[in-house]
Amino acid sequence: MPKNYFLQPTFFRITQKIQETADTFTLQLASPDNTPPSFLPGQFNMLYAFGVGEIPVSMSGDPSRSDSYLHTIKVVGDVTTAMSRYEVGDSVGVRGPFGNPWPLEDSKGKDVVIIAGGIGLAPLRSFIYYLLNHRKDFGQVALLYGAREPDEILFTNELKEWKQKLDNQVYVTVDFARPQWSGNVGVVTTLLSRIPFPLDDAVAFLCGPEIMLRFAAAELTQIQSDNIYLAMERNMKCAIGHCGRCQYLDNFICKDGSVLPYSKVKPFLSKKEI
Amino acid sequence: MNHFGKLLKEHPFFQDLPYDDLDFIAGCCTNQVFKLGEMIGREGEPADHFFLIREGKVVIQTFIPDRGETTIQTLGPGDIIGWSWLFPPYNWNFDVKAVAATRTIAIDGKCLRKKCDDNPVFGYPVMKKFAQVMIQRLRAARIQVLDVYHKNPPA
Numbered sequence: 001m002p003k004n005y006f007l008q009p010t011f012f013r014i015t016q017k018i019q020e021t022a023d024t025f026t027l028q029l030a031s032p033d034n035t036p037p038s039f040l041p042g043q044f045n046m047l048y049a050f051g052v053g054e055i056p057v058s059m060s061g062d063p064s065r066s067d068s069y070l071h072t073i074k075v076v077g078d079v080t081t082a083m084s085r086y087e088v089g090d091s092v093g094v095r096g097p098f099g100n101p102w103p104l105e106d107s108k109g110k111d112v113v114i115i116a117g118g119i120g121l122a123p124l125r126s127f128i129y130y131l132l133n134h135r136k137d138f139g140q141v142a143l144l145y146g147a148r149e150p151d152e153i154l155f156t157n158e159l160k161e162w163k164q165k166l167d168n169q170v171y172v173t174v175d176f177a178r179p180q181w182s183g184n185v186g187v188v189t190t191l192l193s194r195i196p197f198p199l200d201d202a203v204a205f206l207c208g209p210e211i212m213l214r215f216a217a218a219e220l221t222q223i224q225s226d227n228i229y230l231a232m233e234r235n236m237k238c239a240i241g242h243c244g245r246c247q248y249l250d251n252f253i254c255k256d257g258s259v260l261p262y263s264k265v266k267p268f269l270s271k272k273e274i
Numbered sequence: 275m276n277h278f279g280k281l282l283k284e285h286p287f288f289q290d291l292p293y294d295d296l297d298f299i300a301g302c303c304t305n306q307v308f309k310l311g312e313m314i315g316r317e318g319e320p321a322d323h324f325f326l327i328r329e330g331k332v333v334i335q336t337f338i339p340d341r342g343e344t345t346i347q348t349l350g351p352g353d354i355i356g357w358s359w360l361f362p363p364y365n366w367n368f369d370v371k372a373v374a375a376t377r378t379i380a381i382d383g384k385c386l387r388k389k390c391d392d393n394p395v396f397g398y399p400v401m402k403k404f405a406q407v408m409i410q411r412l413r414a415a416r417i418q419v420l421d422v423y424h425k426n427p428p429a
Contacts, residue, residue, distance in 0.1 A: 023425070074425065075425075076425045117422065117423060118422075118423035119423075146423075147423060148421070148423035148424060152423065173348070175418050175421065175422075175423065176418075176421075177344075177345050179341075179342045179343050179344065179345075181345070182373065183348075184348040184350075185333065185345040185346065185347055185348045186346075186347040186348055186414055186418065187414045187417045187418050189413075189414060189417070190347065190348075190414050193286070193350075193352050193353060194350060194351075194352070208422075208423075209422045209423065211417070211420065211422050212417070212422050212423075215413070215417055
């Protein structure tokens with residue numbers, strides 16, 4: 001095993017593959033010694049499909065679980081297409097964990113609003129596990145999740161379980177639905193009015209397409225922008241803040257993010273040049 | 275404060291209006307309950323009322339040939355249904371259906387329009403509230419058509 005997990009990919013073996021939806025799957029990855037470096041919710045690994053390329057993928061598993069990583073991946077390009085063909089027993093190169101986590105300590109004692117869009121629920125899942133493992137440290141919690149259509153809803157069984165554990169405050173909506181769908185229809189921001197507690201003392205964690213982050217954060221007018229955190233995405237290569245590919249203002253998303261406070265990025269989110 | 279004034283005060287849409295205004299609006303209010311599957315409004319038909327949802331679930335729908343009834347948005351407690359009563363020709367633009375037993379405060383549109391016309395100092399803040407909801411719904415509809423979760427969004 002290499003001493004440095006950050007610069008050189010380590011061979012992790014796929015020990016389980018879960019097909020979440022038609023184009024999204026979760027890989028369980030075990031390190032050679034079955035004790036991969038620990039991570040915090042919101043961090044990511046660089047996953048390498050040998051001979052194809054390397055991409056950043058957030059952890060989607062329980063951070064208290066020390067034997068393996070879970071990564072939930074949507075097929076969008078060459079690397080993810082290659083990984084979608086992997087089976088149990090195949091190997092993936094792993095570097096990491098990288099990035100700043102969700103602000104766990106600073107959020108303790110506060111109410112929490114979690115807003116996820118599409119595949120954005122995956123990086124937030126590790127935080128939800130953390131929150132459920134430390135439930136007494138947080139106030140009221142509401143999870144708002146928007147997907148494109150019912151077939152693209154991730155972690156459907158867990159959403160039901162979380163609903164029970166979070167006093168029914170789990171709200172799911174889809175942008176487009178077939179007539180048979182009996183759930184909510186409308187963009188994720190339409191769920192904000194369902195939150196039954198005041199947001200004055202809340203923190204909000206948002207993950208999803210950047211345009212969704214922009215519109216959703218703008219509607220959280222009751223929450224101070226210092227208490228709203230966005231998981232930002234940029235093209236990453238080195239993941240250690242050297243190559244500059246993921247520069248965003250004076251931050252490198254790989255090193256200073258991917259979780260950034262809304263107060264820091266708010267003036268620049270609608271700048272096309274950035 | 276009268277009975278409907280109190281109910282209006284409990285609903286997020288009107289709760290920041292002064293008590294006197296809520297009592298004034300209360301004269302246009304009735305309670306209305308819709309059963310599962312009951313139509314609240316039908317596209318093209320007169321929109322005499324709007325509704326404040328207290329409990330339940332409602333869908334805004336339209337019919338698309340070959341696709342059937344298509345839901346555009348779901349509404350729930352704290353939401354309002356309808357602004358077609360505000361502007362001519364005062365007809366519903368979409369179908370509205372209860373998809374759960376739904377308790378509402380129904381407000382007579384003609385009655386409230388008259389109160390707003392007769393007393394613009396009262397009517398202007400009321401109209402601003404509706405404008406705010408329209409902006410929210412328009413923004414939501416615009417994001418919806420952007421199809422932001424599609425992996426290959428249209429160029």
